[in-house]
Amino acid sequence: MKPFLSLVAVLALGAAAASSAQPLPKGTALKPPADAGAQPDVPVELMKQITKRLAADDFEGRAPSTPVEPKVLDYIVAQFKAAGLQPGNKGEWLQPVPTVEITGDKYTPLTVTGAGKALSFKPATDYVAASYRVTPKTQVKDSELVFVGYGINAPELGWNDYAGIDMKGKTAVILVNDPDYADEGEQGLFKGRRMTYYGRWTYKFEEAARQGATAALIVHDTFPAAYGWNVVNSSWTGAQYYVQSPNDGMDQTVANGWVQKPVAEAILKAAGKDLAALTKAAQTKGFKAVPLGLKVGFGFDNAIRRSTSNNVVGVLPGKTRPDEVVLYSAHWDHLGHCTADKTGDDICNGAVDNADGVAAMTAIAKMNAEAGAAERSQVFVALTLEESGLLGSEYYAANPIYPLDHTVGGVNMDALLPAGRAKSYTQTGGDKSELGDFYRKALTARGLTDVPEDHPERGGYYRSDHFSLAKRGVPMFNIERSNDLVEGGTAAGEKIAQAYTDDHYHAPSDQYSDAWDWSGITQDVELLYDLGRELADGSMWPNWRQGDEFRAIRDKACTAATKGCNTK
Template structure:
């Protein structure tokens, strides 16, 4: 299956470079870059208070989105003939948290937020006292690997690396550079807790994560959320430690952490106890119910109106938090995901100005993406229109403000036939398809379209690429690296009047044209052979006859 994905991805990339002359002269986008910029400025303004779900910014954000959809001439597509879909969540708030690490009984100079974070969804009081540390590599127990072998984790803290053993390899059992399910914290926690661990401490390194420690620091005091009522949870404590702090701690204990991390990429690696090092933490968790909302607008179809094409973007950012050293309490989310939301609005306006499509089109502003794709999961698990007759889902989560580009970046290549259509439509706009910049970051599983993929609805996720008309990939990649390391999920993700939204308009134009093709056709996109979702999609074929 993995080999097939790579072959399919290679085929798409080869198609995209078949017309290099076109790629040098991108067409002017259909979508209005100035309109996108105006909406980004509004949505990321301080008046919207960082667009935090359940906070003061939510109602203002929802009102603006409804106002814009209605002004474009779209109809309500939500519950009970309205504009919204309710998303019931449980909010977990941590209070009175402390955490300390000792080496041979001596407290180490490590601080919560600066060096460490800790969380849990176990309601009530959590207290761990002087639990020993065991380094278990990437915490993998699957596909013939067992990095816990020989270790007694009873009453101890499992220290794990972020990602999986293949994160820096082109090939391997864990999907090469593409992050695998085994690389997620959830899989590591399940394996460690099943062996008696009382907590999991993940070592955070930019190289394996793709986001900086400051994002962890910003989010440490934030509430956490799950869909639905609070589940019963037993042991659930997890946290993170900054790479540099972990390297220093391990060195004091007589271990070379970089060397251990390198050895953990081999199947022969076995867990290592870190003698003399203990962790203590204490905090309380209170849970409370809340309701947030997706915004849903409808462009009705004509002769195939019972069938659906979906465009979506998450409207939420991180809202209000503790003040930084400038006194700023807001993470405004101008790029993430003000640009995606603004592009969604402009695509909706473009549909509304054109002849009605054959299939109906939904435009969804998802809530709580930053909390775990929760709004999209709500729709995907409680759809307002049948998923069996939803032809395709397009996701707008661009992650950068770029000027005019010659390329689009395809995330998670090799999965659906839509990728071939994407390459063709992009070429018509003078754009090539470039390979995913950082597959180890796991972007495919970190944005809203993934919730639909899990329900077997064909999706394709792409965003503006790095080959800029002025400056090429050198300038483009420098801009991408700067944003990811300095602004992603931070208070500095703020609107800049100097931004050029040309690339967002290009990305949105291709999304409009590709989605319009699907909306005007009677064909049904599907997953490629060998992709796990294919069998489930095929099983619902009778609904599409």
């Protein structure tokens, strides 16, 4: 899971094409959930049972592609069956997810030539790098360096940092985050302090590849990155995991990496440039990429291991429009054996992260089965390899069992924090799609309020499984239970959340306890059931807001679709 404190619950909503997008009609409202009998009871005991079992020591922390995986999958399938689901992958319960693990070794220094004395920078200390290509050796040699600002190509905003330059054979030097990250509000072209997808490092590497670059190097800066070099170092100096592609990643750059800010400053100084001055220039629309007149070289070996894990897929077929789908998801995997604690316990059980998410999803499946078939089909997916970089959801989104242009929306559950009921919720990522209207009406119906997201500059919206669908155009928004609890207020909620982060997150102590307070998780399930069921019984196809970075992708897909989100 992404390292945030409380519930990560996601609603993904389908959209109409630009020519047929249908805004929510005025007065659209959810069915009042407070009516007696309007919603089946939340099966709290079932959630306790599933969480306790998935977090048991004999499941060894649920590491994917290990000998324990079949036992974990058998248990989840049994629970899906008991909840009333049918096999969701053409009569099968499993969707195999082929992955490749690449571990770099024998890194050479990163050398820069072309301005007198060559510069040399140490691996791990000064730079980190990896390759998306499945090849035993990676070598970048005499590649021309080009400063490309923030490395953004956003046609809908009239912004292209690569305009007028051919990047073939060249290495892009890229700034982290997006151009107006330093603004206090959210009024800038790139939403000011709130990070957009264009600010994420994953986007920058993907765009560099689309531009034909040989390599891409992001300049690390702690404030706009929202984490220190230690996080970059630890994340990029071990095994890297990717979904296997038919061409073994050969359409990607030869190498991607990061350099420390002082390293970038030294390189630009050697080119007769100033990083601060170029950074300021890059924040202005119309910025042009700057060739540095220098060449870079570095390399490393790759140890390669291929493996296969599995998503678990169940379905409740729809009554009248079974080809239209509402998607529910939660990742089943965790870290397996990890660094031992003082007692010698080295099993990261992952009770909160994310055994209780799978339990909540199964509870929602059971509630929907008890309520009877909805108009649309409801698909429930227990995803693998979230902890390895959202790979289970990435594979599903790239190889959808149910077409994305027929996917109306869904709910993702990741790390539901055991705590009391909250007074409010927040939208991670902001009000990105028209489904925000449904969210606010659902809160009002339950006497809850909407509050602003904490730390929008961290880009939390782009760090959980729903994002794999969003970047392919399926409108999604992310809601979190706030720390403002009914009993104890914000002080109590923040104490519980901080204790989880400090003492239990990705640690052997993330274990199930009979003493857990399930009332907050129950509140989450009640709200998510309402929202998902409304989509499943409705006929709406909400879209992204105008100007959102994912709107054009969805519009294009829906224009080409047969029915589904192209329904007028």
